[in-house]
Amino acid sequence: MNLQFWSKSSLIPTVVSLIMALTGCSLTVPSASNLSPEEVTIRSAHSTWLDEIFQTEVVNIGLEQLGYQIAPVQRLEYPGIYLSLANGNLDYSVIYYSASHNSMFDRAGGDEKIQKLGVLVPIATRGYQIDKKTAEEYGITNLGQLQDESLARLFDWDGDGKANLAGCNPGWGCASIINHHLEVYGLQEKVEQEQGVYEALLNDEITRYQEGKPVLFYAYNPHWISAILRPDIDTIWLEVPFTSLPKNQGLSEAETSFNGxxxxxxxxAQEIVVNPEFAATNPVAKRWLELVEFSLEDMNEISLQIKEGENSPEKISLLAEEWVQENQEQFDRWIAEAKAAGE
Structure with missing residues (x-):
C-alpha cells in the first residue's frame, strides 16, 4: 500500500484504529467538570477473585442509577489494574487491600497517580483460630501454649506428633508470616503449617469440626469460613505471645490487636481506588464511590453463597441485585447524597 496517496485526514482514523487494536484499549475523551453523568462512560476492572465481581456489580448498579454509562468490566491481574488506573486507562477499581497491596500501589505511582476513596469493607481480623469446645476444655487462648506437647498433639491429625495448622497457599504473604511465627514463638518442633490450596485446607477443617475433632487454622475476614465456623460461637481467635513480623515491618502490638x-x-480494610483526574472531574461518581460499603457479615455470607454454587457471572450479578434490594433504604440514601455532590 502506497501511503503517499493518502491525505492526512484519511490517515488519522486508520492510525487511531490500529493503535486501539494493538493496545486492546478504547480511547475516551477525559471528562470535563461540566459534563453530566449521562455523557460519561466509566471503566472499571477487578481480579479473578469472585467477591470482587459482586462488589463491582453493586457499585456499577449505583453508577447506572446516577446516569453514568458503564463500559464492559475488565478482568486483570492486580499490578495491571494499578498501572491502568495510574495511566488513565481505568477510572476505578475495588481492589485496594491495605496494607498487603501497598507495594503494588507504590510501584504504580502511589498517591500522585492513584487516589484512595471510601472504605468498601471495614478493617478485619486475621490470625489463628481453634474450635471453641477445645479452647474451653483445655484453657487454650494463646498460640504459644502449643509449646506444651500434650496440647499440640490435640491438633495432630497425621500422627507425627506435631499440631497441624491449616495455613496458606505457597507464595502468599500469610504463609511466610506463619512460618516466621512458628520460629519466633519456639513452635517449630511442635506445630507445622499445612500448605496447599487454602479453600481445600479449610474444607478439611470443616469436615474435622463436623466430626467433633479439634481444628486449628489461619483465617481472615471477609471469607466464607466465618459464615460456617463462626468466630466466638464455633471458634475463637488465639492471641500470640508478642507481635513479630518478618522483614522488620515494625508494627506495634496495638496495630495487630482487635477486640482486645x-x-x-x-x-x-478493602478500599476503592480511582484515577485522580476522573475523581476531580466527576464529583457525583466520586461521592458515590466514597459512600458504598459492605459489612464483614454481608461479605462473609456473599462469599459463602459464591462458594456453594452462585459462582457464574450471571448468578453473581443476581446476588448483587438481591443485595441492593435487601439494603434499598441505605442504597437510596447513598444515591441521594451522591446526586447532591453535583449540585
Whole structure:
C-alpha cells in the first residue's frame, strides 16, 4: 500500500484504529467538570477473585442509577489494574487491600497517580483460630501454649506428633508470616503449617469440626469460613505471645490487636481506588464511590453463597441485585447524597 496517496485526514482514523487494536484499549475523551453523568462512560476492572465481581456489580448498579454509562468490566491481574488506573486507562477499581497491596500501589505511582476513596469493607481480623469446645476444655487462648506437647498433639491429625495448622497457599504473604511465627514463638518442633490450596485446607477443617475433632487454622475476614465456623460461637481467635513480623515491618502490638486480642497480624480494610483526574472531574461518581460499603457479615455470607454454587457471572450479578434490594433504604440514601455532590 502506497501511503503517499493518502491525505492526512484519511490517515488519522486508520492510525487511531490500529493503535486501539494493538493496545486492546478504547480511547475516551477525559471528562470535563461540566459534563453530566449521562455523557460519561466509566471503566472499571477487578481480579479473578469472585467477591470482587459482586462488589463491582453493586457499585456499577449505583453508577447506572446516577446516569453514568458503564463500559464492559475488565478482568486483570492486580499490578495491571494499578498501572491502568495510574495511566488513565481505568477510572476505578475495588481492589485496594491495605496494607498487603501497598507495594503494588507504590510501584504504580502511589498517591500522585492513584487516589484512595471510601472504605468498601471495614478493617478485619486475621490470625489463628481453634474450635471453641477445645479452647474451653483445655484453657487454650494463646498460640504459644502449643509449646506444651500434650496440647499440640490435640491438633495432630497425621500422627507425627506435631499440631497441624491449616495455613496458606505457597507464595502468599500469610504463609511466610506463619512460618516466621512458628520460629519466633519456639513452635517449630511442635506445630507445622499445612500448605496447599487454602479453600481445600479449610474444607478439611470443616469436615474435622463436623466430626467433633479439634481444628486449628489461619483465617481472615471477609471469607466464607466465618459464615460456617463462626468466630466466638464455633471458634475463637488465639492471641500470640508478642507481635513479630518478618522483614522488620515494625508494627506495634496495638496495630495487630482487635477486640482486645493480639492476633499477630495487621488488620486490613478493602478500599476503592480511582484515577485522580476522573475523581476531580466527576464529583457525583466520586461521592458515590466514597459512600458504598459492605459489612464483614454481608461479605462473609456473599462469599459463602459464591462458594456453594452462585459462582457464574450471571448468578453473581443476581446476588448483587438481591443485595441492593435487601439494603434499598441505605442504597437510596447513598444515591441521594451522591446526586447532591453535583449540585
Amino acid at each position: 486480642k493480639n492476633t499477630g497480624f495487621p488488620g486490613g
